Amino acid sequence: MLLYNTLNRKKEELVPVTPGAITMYACGITAYDLCHIGHARSAVVFDVLSRYLRYKGLHVTFVRNFTDVDDKIIARANREGLDSRAVAEKYIDAFHADMDRLGVQRADIEPKATEHIPDMIALCETLIAKGNAYATASGDVYFRVRTFPGYGKLSGRDIDDMRSGARVAPGEEKEDPLDFALWKSAKPGEPFWESPWGKGRPGWHIECSAMSEKHLPIPMDIHGGGQDLIFPHHENEIAQSEAALGKEFARYWVHNGFVQVDSEKMSKSLGNFRTIRDILESYQPETLRFFLIGKHYRSPIDFTAESMEEAEKGLKRLYEAFLGIENELAKNKRSGASLPVSITQELQELQNAWFEAMEDDLNTAAALGHMFAIIRLVNRVLEDKTLRMAKDTPEFLHRVLEDKIIWNTILGVCGEEPSLFLNELKKMRVQRKKIPLDRVEKLMEERAQARRNKDFAKSDALRQELTELGVSVRDTPQGAEWDIP
Numbered sequence: 001m002l003l004y005n006t007l008n009r010k011k012e013e014l015v016p017v018t019p020g021a022i023t024m025y026a027c028g029i030t031a032y033d034l035c036h037i038g039h040a041r042s043a044v045v046f047d048v049l050s051r052y053l054r055y056k057g058l059h060v061t062f063v064r065n066f067t068d069v070d071d072k073i074i075a076r077a078n079r080e081g082l083d084s085r086a087v088a089e090k091y092i093d094a095f096h097a098d099m100d101r102l103g104v105q106r107a108d109i110e111p112k113a114t115e116h117i118p119d120m121i122a123l124c125e126t127l128i129a130k131g132n133a134y135a136t137a138s139g140d141v142y143f144r145v146r147t148f149p150g151y152g153k154l155s156g157r158d159i160d161d162m163r164s165g166a167r168v169a170p171g172e173e174k175e176d177p178l179d180f181a182l183w184k185s186a187k188p189g190e191p192f193w194e195s196p197w198g199k200g201r202p203g204w205h206i207e208c209s210a211m212s213e214k215h216l217p218i219p220m221d222i223h224g225g226g227q228d229l230i231f232p233h234h235e236n237e238i239a240q241s242e243a244a245l246g247k248e249f250a251r252y253w254v255h256n257g258f259v260q261v262d263s264e265k266m267s268k269s270l271g272n273f274r275t276i277r278d279i280l281e282s283y284q285p286e287t288l289r290f291f292l293i294g295k296h297y298r299s300p301i302d303f304t305a306e307s308m309e310e311a312e313k314g315l316k317r318l319y320e321a322f323l324g325i326e327n328e329l330a331k332n333k334r335s336g337a338s339l340p341v342s343i344t345q346e347l348q349e350l351q352n353a354w355f356e357a358m359e360d361d362l363n364t365a366a367a368l369g370h371m372f373a374i375i376r377l378v379n380r381v382l383e384d385k386t387l388r389m390a391k392d393t394p395e396f397l398h399r400v401l402e403d404k405i406i407w408n409t410i411l412g413v414c415g416e417e418p419s420l421f422l423n424e425l426k427k428m429r430v431q432r433k434k435i436p437l438d439r440v441e442k443l444m445e446e447r448a449q450a451r452r453n454k455d456f457a458k459s460d461a462l463r464q465e466l467t468e469l470g471v472s473v474r475d476t477p478q479g480a481e482w483d484i485p
């Protein structure tokens, strides 16, 4: 499989350190608020990656941490009059609840920073002993950036460019403005731990280095997160870990792209953070997941009402085809003819193309394209009486249902019972588009009566009225059905 490695700025063949196994670490949330769509994207990307590697038969050990001590958590705790541990626990629970709804599997190991303080202190001590870090008079510990020659290799930044313009902030006792904190002395009222440098707490970057080393053999295969973590967080993790261990920290650095909301960057000042909970008031969880995998993981994605509608329509097409397959398989009558070889061949080619897309840097966008092509093929068979009745059509349809299981296993979509899913989808659309359900049902009833009376002028007028309410009507042998186009 090819995977884009941020470190070398190219796609590379994924070759595990230990054949048959993959170790991966993704940076998790800082638990001080509800997760937004950016968190959802990162979680879904690494969920699909780990599911895919497992499907390929690799033994995956996946670690995703929680940062449960941090300035933002402390600030929130003070604001809410809570203990910072209570704040972190509350938002870790919220993370799990949201991710469960999105079908994001739990990581194998989910370490918390506060459970690894001794590991972080030990790492600081190693770095100080090696001359890569220093403690200040007030009890802070800084990493001495100039002692690590590879600094900047992940982000592609030049250390001299970074140094010009950098200033030491008032009150900081840094030797060099580029140096970053490994350990911070505690201010009054903050949570603290005893350390060789007095009461304090860890800096953010040291957490991930310590937790990686604790839970995974180094070098690990894959280290990931959002693109926003490349600098400084991941750059600093590399510096700390490689300086301390004297060897490579992670082989492949995988980063997912940004999420925009209505074509703007999500930011506190714009107030356009969309939480997962807020989005799931209006859309099914699977629609959000389908939207998130609809673009290649490194591309930026733009969350808009239109793009969510498009994802929803795509899923609807898939589930309608699954329902069509179920209905067809429930019938017994078959003719003696066989399906044309070209059709079964086309299915085989699309199935191969699906895996080729996944092998090519986890290209879920291309994979979804092949899924729609398979569904078009299914519809071609189901809509043609001769093809539909062919004696090997059930076999063909069963092959597509096997694909559906693979898509569900790897992408985490298409796993619901089709009629239940479609009913739920319709409910969501009714609610979102504020369609007056009572009125629609009354008009449908009147129209059915008009048709029974062969009053087609009235029936057409009622259809027009329904159209104006945003509803389309389809007459089937079982009676009229309405939908939201």
Ligand SMILES: [Zn+2]
Pocket: 026, 027, 028, 208, 233
């Ligand atoms: Zn991290």
